[in-house]
Amino acid sequence: MNAAALLLRYLAISLRGQLQYRASFLMAALGNLLNCLIELAGIWVLFDRFGNLSGWSFAEVAFFCGTVNATYAIGELLATGFDQFGTLYVKTGDFDRLLLRPRSTVLQLAGHELSLRRLGRLLPGIVIVVVAWAALDLPLEGDRVGLLAFAMAGGVAFFFALMVLQATMCFWTTESLELMNILTYGGVETASYPLPIYHRLFRRFFTFVVPLACIGYFPIVAVLGVDDPLGTSRMFQVAAPLAGFAFLGVAIGVWQLGVRRYTSTGS
Amino acid sequence: MSTTIGPFVAVVSARYRTLLQYRAAAFAGFATQLFWGAIRLMILAAFFAAATEPQPMDLPQIVAYVWLGQALLGMLPWNVDADFRAQVRDGTVAYDLLRPLDLYSYWFGRTLAFRVAAPTLRGIPMVLFSMVLLPLAGLGDWALTPPASAIAFAGFLASLVLAAMLATAVTLLAHISLLWTISGVGMDRILTVLVTVFSGLIVPLPLFPDWLQPFLNGQPFRGLADVPYRIYSGNIPPGEIAGELLFTLVWVIVLVLLGRLILLRGVRRMVVQGG
Numbered sequence: 001m002n003a004a005a006l007l008l009r010y011l012a013i014s015l016r017g018q019l020q021y022r023a024s025f026l027m028a029a030l031g032n033l034l035n036c037l038i039e040l041a042g043i044w045v046l047f048d049r050f051g052n053l054s055g056w057s058f059a060e061v062a063f064f065c066g067t068v069n070a071t072y073a074i075g076e077l078l079a080t081g082f083d084q085f086g087t088l089y090v091k092t093g094d095f096d097r098l099l100l101r102p103r104s105t106v107l108q109l110a111g112h113e114l115s116l117r118r119l120g121r122l123l124p125g126i127v128i129v130v131v132a133w134a135a136l137d138l139p140l141e142g143d144r145v146g147l148l149a150f151a152m153a154g155g156v157a158f159f160f161a162l163m164v165l166q167a168t169m170c171f172w173t174t175e176s177l178e179l180m181n182i183l184t185y186g187g188v189e190t191a192s193y194p195l196p197i198y199h200r201l202f203r204r205f206f207t208f209v210v211p212l213a214c215i216g217y218f219p220i221v222a223v224l225g226v227d228d229p230l231g232t233s234r235m236f237q238v239a240a241p242l243a244g245f246a247f248l249g250v251a252i253g254v255w256q257l258g259v260r261r262y263t264s265t266g267s
Numbered sequence: 268m269s270t271t272i273g274p275f276v277a278v279v280s281a282r283y284r285t286l287l288q289y290r291a292a293a294f295a296g297f298a299t300q301l302f303w304g305a306i307r308l309m310i311l312a313a314f315f316a317a318a319t320e321p322q323p324m325d326l327p328q329i330v331a332y333v334w335l336g337q338a339l340l341g342m343l344p345w346n347v348d349a350d351f352r353a354q355v356r357d358g359t360v361a362y363d364l365l366r367p368l369d370l371y372s373y374w375f376g377r378t379l380a381f382r383v384a385a386p387t388l389r390g391i392p393m394v395l396f397s398m399v400l401l402p403l404a405g406l407g408d409w410a411l412t413p414p415a416s417a418i419a420f421a422g423f424l425a426s427l428v429l430a431a432m433l434a435t436a437v438t439l440l441a442h443i444s445l446l447w448t449i450s451g452v453g454m455d456r457i458l459t460v461l462v463t464v465f466s467g468l469i470v471p472l473p474l475f476p477d478w479l480q481p482f483l484n485g486q487p488f489r490g491l492a493d494v495p496y497r498i499y500s501g502n503i504p505p506g507e508i509a510g511e512l513l514f515t516l517v518w519v520i521v522l523v524l525l526g527r528l529i530l531l532r533g534v535r536r537m538v539v540q541g542g
Contacts (some may be wrong), residue, residue, distance in 0.1 A: 042469045046310075046311070046474065050322075182299050190308055238349060
């Protein structure tokens with residue numbers, strides 16, 4: 001069986017398992033949905049009070065917010081195994097079993113679970129993007145849609161990479177640390193607003209160190225067809241999502257260093 | 268006197284010492300909240316810069332609101348105590364019924380400690396950072412300003428005590444509801460949403476649309492955050508402090524009485540788990 005077929009098999013099993021507990025899945029999905037809508041309502045309240053955000057309209061900010069929520073939801077959907085790595089695999093010593101199987105650890109962990117409750121964030125994210133797209137009267141052109149899809153793919157790689165890095169830290173700390181929430185949940189919050197409103201240091205950090213803006217703000221500016229107040233060129237904006245894939249490459253490299261260092265808790 | 272208060276003091280201090288053990292988690296939490304505070308501030312300041320009309324709050328008041336909110340985050344009743352949930356699930360909650368203490372008061376003391384320990388551990392460094400370190404780093408515009416006046420500070424401290432009582436009463440209602448629902452996962456989520464939105468944590472309450480203000484001013488959750496933070500910054504003038512304190516106190520009394528009533532029913536029909 002090749003890698004892709006095996007991954008699909010893993011995920012199908014996970015789906016069947018979750019559908020056994022429908023009430024708990026619905027409740028958790030509803031909670032995610034509520035959180036996403038509250039975030040949007042918070043943005044609306046501020047627009048209602050202040051009128052505009054340094055030239056950006058509510059529909060444009062909603063577009064940022066919807067895209068990053070949908071992107072993050074897909075990344076989280078695929079990386080649940082990494083998200084819970086510390087508690088489920090390192091603390092218990094169960095990672096030994098993964099190492100013994102003749103498949104890569106990344107593949108096995110990606111197939112750990114296809115967590116359906118993440119749909120609670122994905123669906124409203126997509127709806128927000130579609131509604132904002134219509135409200136902004138953006139023409140439905142192939143290259144715009146294509147660029148948005150490319151940005152979201154880069155974003156999924158980016159958030160997947162963050163989960164891999166979070167899991168890698170567990171080789172040293174055993175438990176998952178709350179610290180990575182700054183980049184995951186904090187990243188979603190940050191990318192829900194246009195980059196120019198942030199302090200220079202934050203802008204640099206989220207462009208060059210952790211390339212959040214390269215999968216969010218920059219390509220979306222090109223999708224919206226507006227000029228970037230920061231003065232970046234269209235060419236850069238269109239190519240920026242590549243940074244998400246590069247980030248994933250680095251994360252997997254670090255992961256493999258961590259795996260080599262792993263010593264079992266042996267219990 | 269000491270025979271009635273003694274057990275509660277013991278429970279509170281024991282719980283407090285347990286929570287203070289987790290210093291690494293506290294540091295991670297501190298860093299996370301620092302980041303949240305900074306992002307929230309930059310967003311609100313960017314909106315504020317675009318404002319043309321006079322606003323219900325000025326920028327230093329918004330800055331104080333955000334930093335105090337991050338410092339005192341743990342005090343908000345947004346979750347239930349995991350220990351308590353476990354006790355209900357495995358049935359050891361029955362031991363609490365056997366203690367020769369008033370059950371509601373005993374649980375109130377325990378819950379108060381749960382609500383107050385974390386904020387002191389995170390809150391004091393957060394206040395020091397936002398009040399002292401930020402101006403030193405040349406970011407004085409983003410710093411937490413001192414209280415508006417001596418009266419405002421006294422009012423802030425008083426409202427903080429009431430906020431802690433209110434937070435405890437709300438958390439305790441959630442705890443008591445566990446006697447029926449056992450798992451309480453769904454309720455946790457609803458509680459988080461209610462508390463974070465209506466205390467003013469997501470967006471300061473005065474910035475909500477004017478037509479919502481009458482409702483927002485009457486609901487209990489604003490006593491948790493909105494009232495103390497605005498007294499601190501002088502957004503609530505000294506003349507109105509007494510009225511606001513009374514408002515919170517009335518809600519504390521109402522929620523405590525409600526909690527006692529529900530507990531009475533809960534104990535009567537409780538099924539103890541385990542075996």
